[in-house]
Amino acid sequence: MSFGPPHSLYTESTRAAEGRRTRLRTRLLGAAAAVLLVVGGVGGWLIAADDDPPPAAEPAPVAQSPDEVRETVEKVPASPEGRLMVMQREAGLEKFKDGDQRYAPGTWATGKVFAKGMADKVMGFEIGADSDDPAWTLELGGHICATTKHVTADGRTAVVVQPKKPEGDVTEGVCDKVVFFDIDTGKKLWQATMPSARSAFVTNTNLTLTSGVVAVAWGQGSIAYDMKNGRQLWNGNTASSCEDEGFAGGRALLALLGCGEGTDATYQVQKLDPRTGKAEWTYKVARGIQAVYLPSSDPPVLAVAAGDLTVTDLITLDAAGKHRATIAMADSYDPKCGERYFSSPYFGVVEYCDGMAVGQDRLFVATKDESDIDQPANWIVAFDAATGRTDGKFEGRPYQPVHPIRTNGDELLIFRGSLSEYEPAAVVSWNPSTDKETPYLLFNLPQDDLGKLGDLEWSDIVVEKGRVFFSRRQLSADSEDPKAAVLASVGLGSFGLRH
Template sequence: MSFGPPPSIYTQSALSADTARKRRRTKLLGAVAVITALALGGGGWLFASGDDSDPVDARRTVAQSPDAVRETTEQVPASPEGRLMLEHDEENLARTNDASPRYAPGTWATDKVMVKGVANRLEGYNIALDADEKAWTLKLPGHLCATSRHVTADGRTAVVVQPPQPKGSEKDGVCDQVVFFDLNTGKKLWQKKMPAAGSAFVTNTNLTLTKGVVAVAWGQGSVAYDMKSGKQLWNSTLGSECEDKAFAGGRALLSLLSCGSVPDVTFRVQKLDPRTGKARWSYKVAAGIQTVYLPSSDPPVLAVAAGDSEVTDLISLDAAGKHRTTIALNGYEAKCGERYFGLSFFGEYESCDGVVVGRTQAFVTSKENIATGQPSNWIVAFDLATGKTVGKFDGRELQKVHPLRMSGDDLLIYRRGAGVVAPAAVVRWNPRTDRETPLLLFTLPEDDDGELSDPEQSDILFQQGRAFFGKRELVADDKYPTDGVLMALAVGSAGLKH
């Protein structure tokens, strides 16, 4: 496997939006209003599962420290009718194609901005209706190499970048710079050079955040930094039989270690003290596993590919790193490592788009069902202690569902739209009562719906009553190669103050 950069050179910064975007924005706003009115006026079909106007999550919300990884719960809006908040086109894509796209890894959101990584820059877009579209631009010292979905409670995150080097030089393609920045302001808080990172590339560099700590692993080394100061806390380098391949962050810090060499590689998972890097426990994964992903650090859950490249099982561990249960995923799609056509770009080991893990349950997406008159797919809840199924959320015919994240003990779900028949929706599902609560109804631009609604192609976020969509690869239109391409879109509730 090559450990060099992606097969394309990122192009220049985006220009301002043109009149084509304004025309599409008007069209989308009209479609949202019409289709939502139909949904709300047609017998209240979307509310068939009941109105959860007294959310348990809101009462359980606990204030987090600023450097903890953000965990937010969602309130039920006064109205679920969607309103377009933001639509941003990326410009100057005339020379891009499917084989050589402009990469746009990383999508984040706060109550003020949507932030998108693209090429060698980060851009913040205002989501207030009366504000200018662009909030800020942070030019990076190289192309993006790794991002993390994690954000601190006060709105900070990190990226790894690839500084430009002379072509053919020893450091050409090396990703050895960590940048920690503020999402709301675009201010770079610190930048550090990773030690002994000559083998860190876009194909093997993985980044995560846990409380007060930024951690990076690249297979032949790893390093952790203090969030506040950027001070290096610990690092590992070549020389050990087992090497840090990736980390999983959030409430805790897990390390995935690969031991030995191909074809006799084995894996271990360790829980680390984030401040020292010392292992608190270690779990040895059975031999014969091809790949291990880490969809959750606390509770610790592994997604493993046994004898195959696709994930075949989830393994639930207890707080001491002991095996609890194994959940076979026959008929399910964990969607681990399936971004970028299965290429290991921009960090993949925490990215299982078909799995969301709560405190006591794992929610997994089924394979697509093509039978007429039946749901296109569904989401099943598995008990992490027993492995038994404890709930099921059905999609609809032609409307697939995708798990997004937990909101307290409830699951947030994105349900794709069906043209003029039914709007897209973000709903909150209580697996204990099987109650579904609509949070947002909207429609997406027809030409971009397929890509925006596909978690393998776009980031889909829901934060503080708003849905955010960010494409990961940008390609010029064959018919109109000089036109801008939709990259970022945000929809908010008409019942929220913006």
């Protein structure tokens, strides 16, 4: 596996990363002493539904054109009883040395297919099929370098690839190929080679989608393509002291610019016209900031780290790029920006803050883990985007931490984990205006390696079309049976899904 330079990127051992999960492991061990852990398999619990209230009214769907970034609104299923819809296992991991991983960046789903990036390919699995074999496999001709969480309204997305090159080639390790594909069919719709991308690597390449546009930035350059045909729209390689470090897509296109070097480095955020790359406004971030993430383009939201690389504040802007509010994270909140892959900048990091979600009027942020086993494991706090004031709180339960997944109209979809054999994990929707919780799915996850499948530090969690998918971002061989296939992804749906 050649991801360069440097020649060997993935050198941080699993043991070194364990220090970042000490508190979580403490809670897991405490739970093991108090309750029986979930056994392998899905299900094994009863639901008493006689006195359940009727399902909440479903939000009206948003009409979108095919090239817009998808914004689906989930329906409340007739029954929240979960059932297995997809199970993916990955074999051949025994060839990796101790501590090495098979990287699996990228997780997407439509109403028909669950798709998963795996090293140098993308595989699609038919949802609800009897077979565990992929329905299609898209060979990429090189390892995945960057992915995007965004999907178009008609089910297309993109990856950046590091093409295979002869050993010693001056462009060996360069990530300069964009592949745009259909998730339902696995068909490659187009691919393009990024000009002047000799400094694009897995450590600095960021990819996003916005309406009709695929955009890539790698620090010393950027480029945008038309979704319809792969035609280049603009190239951001300029002789400027500020460089495009990454983009945030979705409803709009924001660019993160790094200006200067070392202790004098500063950041700017620009809103760009997606078709031309021209800046519509510029927001200058205060000096002393060490890192900036863009968890939302519309409304514009910045997550900034002052002093070190841990996020200290969230900043909301208005439609004209003017400051609205600053929300201090202090020592209480955990937006999880840049925390994937042992906090290394692999596969694109600018848009990923896994501990928070952004709606039109509110920001939802998870708190840090609570060490007291008699208290809720954590909370999700809603903040008003205009004022920065708190605007509601959703509590986890002892041994049942909660994580924001994404907004669902005016509500928030939440994953509530569980370490109990008797209390299932769940996907629920929370209305912060009424404080009402609506169950969507109840299930038990297979017990794997201290719960990595349901841990946002290790796995993607995607909710789409009434299903929830848990997918590991990196895999290693089973220490007791190295040749055994390892659980990579699980998809769960409802026995009573309404279409």
